[in-house]
Amino acid sequence: MQHVAVIGAGSFGTALANVLADKGCEVDLYARRQEQADEINQEHTNSRYLPDVTLHEGIRASADLAEVVRDKKWVLVVTPSSVFRETLKSMRPHLHPEVRIAHATKGFDIDTGQRMTQVMEEVLAEIDPGHFAVVSGPSHAEEVSRRIPTTVVSASRSQRTAEGFQDLLMTPYFRVYTNPDVIGTEIGGALKNIIALGAGISDGLGYGDNTKAALMTRGITEIVRLGVSMGASQMTLTGLAGVGDLIATCTSLHSRNYRAGYALGQGKSLQEVLDQMGMVVEGVRATKAAYKIAAETGVEMPITAALYNLLFEGKSPRVAVEDLMGRRRIHEMEEVAAAVPLTWES
Incomplete structure (x- = not known):
């Protein structure tokens, strides 16, 4: 059983946490607000972002970013592009040296025009860029959280990394294809x-x-x-x-x-x-x-x-x-x- 960190308890981050929990992973989910983390842990809901959805009881939410990412070898970053760079900077001191990180952020860094993996390579320069991936595709969080059949792409310059996230996320209702074209996957999204x-x-x-x-x-x-x-x-x-x-x-x-x-x-x-x-x-x-x-x-x-x-x-x-x-x-x-x-x- 893999221990996975999901950074961002918005609609899609929460939906992916639910997929991972369904797969049998141990999931730590980072929420910016303590009250949101408490709701997820106690009520198993995230009413602001996914109303009327009951979450897997195995998801453990926390407002402590360091606690969520510490020692994890698999991390999914699902934050808005506007806070992506700063989130990585905050994560950096606590990351496992062999961590593999995928993002599901569909945007650009507004100040530099960089794609998200370019930001990852710049901020997390000490990590092998082959350990970075992007997960993207037609995947409304509202449908994923209700286990409606969905297909996405896991793209990385490393086949091992792409297939690693494919294995983590693949369920009977969430099908994942791999692709070596990181640029195209990010640009399309x-x-x-x-x-x-x-x-x-x-x-x-x-x-x-x-x-x-x-x-x-x-x-x-x-x-x-x-x-x-x-x-x-x-x-x-x-x-x-x-x-x-x-x-x-x-x-x-x-x-x-x-x-x-x-x-x-x-x-x-x-x-x-x-x-x-x-x-x-x-x-x-x-x-x-x-x-x-x-x-x-x-x-x-x-x-x-x-x-x-x-x-x-x-x-x-x-x-x-x-x-x-x-x-x-x-x-x-x-x-x-x-x-x-x-x-x-x-």
Whole structure:
């Protein structure tokens, strides 16, 4: 039986702790607030993040980060990207030298534009980078916690690490695939939140299925375009961590990014939406980071640019859509057409 630390008692961190406990692992779960830890230990619930869900009695929660990570050889970090770096710094003095650490954070470090494993390699430089992994895919915490069949990806540059987390998490209802493409797995998870904001805005404006289908399809084009430029495999981005996660996030009321976008489409300000949500909306930070990366690398991302202008430059949702629809005419497969000249019949 493995002893595993899960850092972050939000919805997905708690859901993964439940999966691990179901698998028979001994699970220590870090919660920032003592009252939340007490509720998990005494009531076996986490009512703020997973209402109406009964948690496995084997989960042991604590507000003491050092206690949770000390001597553990397996650690899962499930925190918002905004506190990811500082959380790692706080964990660092207490980590086992042979620890293997996976994260399930879908975003970028806003100050540097780094992916989460890049932050791990920088902050935890004394640990073998082959001991780092990312877990990502279409996996709403509300469904995972209710043991609804779900599939995700465990990606690491080390096969042993990827398969280690696969073995830890695999249950009859939670299937885990392995992948060596860390970059693609992280890029897919981060960028799909941007497109989910757009999907919510589209529905909030009262547009239909045609609009959302176009947004999602052209959205995956942007994800692949930026991902490949950063070293990702296109195959990864058309798999679970890319298209799979995009579908789940753009079409479900479980998605806080979709819900935030819907409220924006109905005319609420960004601050009103964030105050109303009461939880982190990673797509907002991801939009700012991706917009900056695209500008620096020269990658064209018109949907991301439109959302950036809406979120941070005060452009109205309807005008943002009009700008997208009025762009210059291009070939649908523009990159393919440029690389492989097509011959038209007439």
